[in-house]
Amino acid sequence: MEKFSFKSTAEIEIPKNPIDRVIGQEIAVKFAKISAIQKRHLLLVGPPGTGKSMIARAMAFLLPKPEYEISVIENPEKAERPIIHICSRKDAGINEEVEKTVGKIIPKEEIPSFVSERLGFRCRRCGALSSADIPICPHCGADKFKMRTTPFDDMLAVRSMKKQDRVPALWKLPNGKEQTVIFERYGDKIRMLTTKDVQMLESLEAQKKRRVIVSLDRSTFVQATGASETELLGDVRHDPYGSHPEIGIPTYKRVIAGAVHDAHEGILFVDEIATLSELQRHILTAMQDKHFPITGRNPTSAGASVRVDNVPCDFIFVAASNIQQMEEIIPPLRSRIRGNGYEILVNTTMPITPQNTLKMYQFIAQEIINDGKIPHANKSAVDELIKFSIKAAKEVDNTTGYSLRFRPLAGIIKLSGDFSIFDDSSEIKKEHVVDAEKYAKSIEEQLTERHGSLYKAQFSDYGRKQKRSDVGSI
Numbered sequence: 486m487e488k489f490s491f492k493s494t495a496e497i498e499i500p501k502n503p504i505d506r507v508i509g510q511e512i513a514v515k516f517a518k519i520s521a522i523q524k525r526h527l528l529l530v531g532p533p534g535t536g537k538s539m540i541a542r543a544m545a546f547l548l549p550k551p552e553y554e555i556s557v558i559e560n561p562e563k564a565e566r567p568i569i570h571i572c573s574r575k576d577a578g579i580n581e582e583v584e585k586t587v588g589k590i591i592p593k594e595e596i597p598s599f600v601s602e603r604l605g606f607r608c609r610r611c612g613a614l615s616s617a618d619i620p621i622c623p624h625c626g627a628d629k630f631k632m633r634t635t636p637f638d639d640m641l642a643v644r645s646m647k648k649q650d651r652v653p654a655l656w657k658l659p660n661g662k663e664q665t666v667i668f669e670r671y672g673d674k675i676r677m678l679t680t681k682d683v684q685m686l687e688s689l690e691a692q693k694k695r696r697v698i699v700s701l702d703r704s705t706f707v708q709a710t711g712a713s714e715t716e717l718l719g720d721v722r723h724d725p726y727g728s729h730p731e732i733g734i735p736t737y738k739r740v741i742a743g744a745v746h747d748a749h750e751g752i753l754f755v756d757e758i759a760t761l762s763e764l765q766r767h768i769l770t771a772m773q774d775k776h777f778p779i780t781g782r783n784p785t786s787a788g789a790s791v792r793v794d795n796v797p798c799d800f801i802f803v804a805a806s807n808i809q810q811m812e813e814i815i816p817p818l819r820s821r822i823r824g825n826g827y828e829i830l831v832n833t834t835m836p837i838t839p840q841n842t843l844k845m846y847q848f849i850a851q852e853i854i855n856d857g858k859i860p861h862a863n864k865s866a867v868d869e870l871i872k873f874s875i876k877a878a879k880e881v882d883n884t885t886g887y888s889l890r891f892r893p894l895a896g897i898i899k900l901s902g903d904f905s906i907f908d909d910s911s912e913i914k915k916e917h918v919v920d921a922e923k924y925a926k927s928i929e930e931q932l933t934e935r936h937g938s939l940y941k942a943q944f945s946d947y948g949r950k951q952k953r954s955d956v957g958s959i
């Protein structure tokens with residue numbers, strides 16, 4: 486129920502879906518929804534604190550769960566070219582299921598006693614069966630793995646047997662034929678494997694030589710702000726032992742996916758896209774090809790010769806920028822976004838209507854809840870906050886309306902909340918907001934207030950010797 490009269494922001498309902506929490510950006514939200522459904526790219530342009538990152542994050546909730554898992558498997562022919570393996574959710578883990586059905590579990594009592602002894606289940610002295618994990622027979626106390634005592638024991642020092650995992654023996658199959666089979670310790674059971682079963686297990690084992698680099702339970706939201714090349718595009722870790730067959734780490738285990746791959750089937754969000762400079766080209770290539778090879782990016786490392794081709798990276802690209810930095814976005818990237826998506830300028834104000842007033846109430850309640858450390862606000866505090874928003878729209882955008890540059894307002898909400906806690910008040914009151922407005926000013930604003938203008942301030946507070954340009958360069 487929408488209400489204009491309330492005692493506390495605690496009464497205000499907050500939408501469950503993150504996209505419905507975005508205030509005043511109807512057009513951007515509409516295109517965000519379209520982009521999520523139609524898999525289009527999106528560039529959001531506007532000043533800070535207007536909800537660009539919030540919209541990008543909310544878009545991820547509109548996407549279905551990832552359907553594919555990406556792994557790297559060993560290439561037996563060429564270790565430095567591991568092979569990419571893509572597996573659907575349906576097929577993931579299927580090998581584990583198959584493995585469980587191989588062979589036949591045989592009751593321990595039916596197995597030749599020398600087999601169950603060597604597998605660690607039967608005591609050599611008393612013949613009792615117990616778990617293979619217990620080295621001392623719980624029945625008679627004998628050491629299960631000590632050789633039978635001989636008169637020469639003292640001379641031979643310690644002679645103990647090693648517990649075996651597999652023991653071959655003759656066995657009568659259901660068809661009456663005797664055949665050599667393998668008995669294997671399988672958890673706390675014993676399973677019988679024919680030659681065919683052993684081959685089957687070996688092939689399943691070979692498929693296990695893989696490393697999942699992009700898992701099924703990944704998030705559909707990947708942020709690549711300020712990312713380095715390796716973070717964005719992946720890497721092959723350095724192996725100090727240079728893939729030495731015994732002590733080295735196999736190549737396929739050293740492959741690491743980049744943000745572009747993690748964002749497969751999801752959103753790759755780049756805040757302040759202009760600051761990525763050269764990396765923008767790589768993003769463009771990834772967007773066009775929908776796959777991007779992973780190579781070792783440290784030229785001095787052993788990983789540099791390794792490359793995994795065709796690693797999928799089919800993502801929705803969402804970027805944010807302020808207006809001033811638009812020209813630092815490389816033109817082919819912008820034309821790619823326009824060709825298969827949208828460029829949207831976000832709003833900075835919204836008109837004062839009853840509907841929008843309700844949204845402002847919702848915003849204040851949301852910020853209080855998100856903060857988690859401050860109490861709710863009463864109605865007169867809310868009215869004061871709203872007045873601040875109208876004043877900000879006038880001062881900054883020279884518009885009659887509510888300001889959608891939400892950072893300052895969010896700051897005042899937090900500060901007035903802190904003041905109310907300091908006062909031991911159970912709610913934020915108007916006086917806390919009035920107080921907060923006084924103090925929630927940036928240093929520049931404080932200087933302007935004290936000296937009339939920033940220009941005048943530089944001759945006083947900044948000190949005579951220190952010029953403004955020095956301050957600016959810190």
Ligand SMILES: Nc1ncnc2c1ncn2[C@@H]1O[C@H](COP(=O)(O)OP(=O)(O)O)[C@@H](O)[C@H]1O
Pocket residue numbers: 506507508509510532533534535536537538539540805848852855889891892895
């Ligand atoms: N349009 C909006 N609707 C609701 N809350 C907002 C909006 N814009 C900003 N906020 C609040 O301010 C915070 C910072 O906004 P953000 O999305 O990071 O802005 P931008 O990315 O445009 O700089 C958000 O987490 C949210 O709490």
Ligand SMILES: [Mg+2]
Pocket residue numbers: 534537538539756805
């Ligand atoms: Mg942001």
